[in-house]
Amino acid sequence: MKKLIFLIALSFSIIVSGQDRFEKMDQYLTYLYENNKFMGSLCIREGENVVFSKAYGFSDVENKITADRLTTYKIGSISKTFTAVMIMQLIEEKKLRLESKLTKFFPKVKKADSISVADLLYQRTGIPDFVNHDSITSKELKTLNLKETIYQKIAKYDSRFNPGSQFEYSNSNYFLLGGIIEKITKKSFAENLEERIVKKADLKSTYYKPDTTDTRNKESYSYSYDGEWKLYPEWNNDVAFSSGGIISNPADLTRFLNALFEGKLLKPKSIEEMTEMKDGYGMALYQFPFGDRKFFGHNGRIENFNATMGYNPNEKLSVSLISNGSNYSLNDMMIGILSIYYKLPFPFPSFEKINPELIAKYSGTYSSNEIPLKLTVFEKNEELMAQATGQSAFPLTLRDEKTFIFAAAGIEIDFGDNSLILKQGGMKFNFSKE
Numbered sequence: 001m002k003k004l005i006f007l008i009a010l011s012f013s014i015i016v017s018g019q020d021r022f023e024k025m026d027q028y029l030t031y032l033y034e035n036n037k038f039m040g041s042l043c044i045r046e047g048e049n050v051v052f053s054k055a056y057g058f059s060d061v062e063n064k065i066t067a068d069r070l071t072t073y074k075i076g077s078i079s080k081t082f083t084a085v086m087i088m089q090l091i092e093e094k095k096l097r098l099e100s101k102l103t104k105f106f107p108k109v110k111k112a113d114s115i116s117v118a119d120l121l122y123q124r125t126g127i128p129d130f131v132n133h134d135s136i137t138s139k140e141l142k143t144l145n146l147k148e149t150i151y152q153k154i155a156k157y158d159s160r161f162n163p164g165s166q167f168e169y170s171n172s173n174y175f176l177l178g179g180i181i182e183k184i185t186k187k188s189f190a191e192n193l194e195e196r197i198v199k200k201a202d203l204k205s206t207y208y209k210p211d212t213t214d215t216r217n218k219e220s221y222s223y224s225y226d227g228e229w230k231l232y233p234e235w236n237n238d239v240a241f242s243s244g245g246i247i248s249n250p251a252d253l254t255r256f257l258n259a260l261f262e263g264k265l266l267k268p269k270s271i272e273e274m275t276e277m278k279d280g281y282g283m284a285l286y287q288f289p290f291g292d293r294k295f296f297g298h299n300g301r302i303e304n305f306n307a308t309m310g311y312n313p314n315e316k317l318s319v320s321l322i323s324n325g326s327n328y329s330l331n332d333m334m335i336g337i338l339s340i341y342y343k344l345p346f347p348f349p350s351f352e353k354i355n356p357e358l359i360a361k362y363s364g365t366y367s368s369n370e371i372p373l374k375l376t377v378f379e380k381n382e383e384l385m386a387q388a389t390g391q392s393a394f395p396l397t398l399r400d401e402k403t404f405i406f407a408a409a410g411i412e413i414d415f416g417d418n419s420l421i422l423k424q425g426g427m428k429f430n431f432s433k434e
Contacts, residue, residue, distance in 0.1 A: 022052050025340045040323035043250035047316045059220035061229045072205045072247050073220050073322045075307045076300025079246035080174045084284035086196050088270045105180045108155040115163045120173045121283040126159040129170040146238040167279035171243040178242020201259035206248040210238045222304035223325035232304035250320035257311040257318040290338050306330045350398045366431035
């Protein structure tokens with residue numbers, strides 16, 4: 001029996017045959033921007049050659065400063081990948097070992113004598129996430145040495161599990177790794193970033209600073225959308241530090257990935273260790289599937305910046321997308337971008353509201369004699385959704401009054417009277433409404 005599999009790739013919908021893929025990519029992102037769904041920047045690099053680089057919208061809405069390909073953005077947790085590379089460089093220099101215990105650097109952290117550098121890198125320490133575990137108070141934010149205040153805060157947390165026993169994502173781990181870098185080198189995190197990565201990879205717009213954003217220097221604010229783009233509150237960047245405080249842009253992130261995997265920053269053995277997945281996480285690297293292709297990369301979010309980067313070693317393809325204003329899923333945008341890049345059919349999403357009468361007409365549970373799977377169609381926030389047995393719910397995008405699609409998994413659903421036909425991967429399945 002054929003098995004139906006819903007495949008969702010990285011974290012997307014008028015098909016134009018014969019159209020240049022980069023022209024269509026530009027039209028797609030322009031379409032999202034014009035519909036107030038996106039502001040930001042995309043870069044795609046084949047080897048060392050940039051094949052697409054463009055920014056959309058504003059870095060400063062109030063002062064009408066238009067973003068361009070040199071505009072920089074906060075990259076959030078993508079900073080962790082930079083931190084991991086610097087730690088691995090120190091290991092290569094014999095200044096640190098993966099087996100080194102946290103006791104040597106932060107002895108007051110609970111179970112520090114059982115927590116290794118490898119545990120920190122692989123997010124397997126049991127140390128609670130200081131960002132989400134409790135809030136940084138206004139009093140703490142005003143301390144003269146905010147980083148030291150956060151170190152003390154982390155040291156007070158009780159361990160959630162035995163180190164090394166399981167994976168749990170925690171910004172505390174990479175905040176401590178930044179402290180280890182500074183303690184070993186006797187230099188600031190910013191200086192290490194500049195010397196160890198920026199200069200070696202020939203990056204042009206990547207740095208760390210605790211100061212607030214200055215849009216006159218090509219830096220960008222972030223925005224939320226509520227009928228108009230509204231300025232999002234800015235953090236003190238030392239709160240994020242080595243776990244999420246680096247500033248960069250997509251051109252530099254793709255150059256960084258290429259330099260990393262081409263051996264300009266680390267030896268092959270270190271790269272192998274970074275890309276070894278434990279419970280789905282490497283050393284500040286995830287593995288993202290797109291069809292049969294595998295990308296290594298990371299995502300990041302800080303304030304209302306959203307960033308992602310990925311590298312396909314087989315094709316030496318690197319891609320990075322950063323938004324400073326999003327009213328749409330960045331994951332869906334990336335699926336659209338890669339679909340267009342690989343010349344896969346990709347209809348742009350429709351932002352028209354679906355007629356409530358259609359939602360009521362098509363809602364219900366459908367079953368099939370062809371596969372042991374039920375499909376429930378329902379309304380959520382005035383949109384049509386579907387959920388298959390044992391699967392996550394997914395949105396249905398209107399193509400016409402009878403046809404809806406879920407582009408991320410290549411699904412098309414054609415509705416009839418109390419029936420539907422589900423199409424995916426060249427297969428068709430008939431369903432009847434119960």
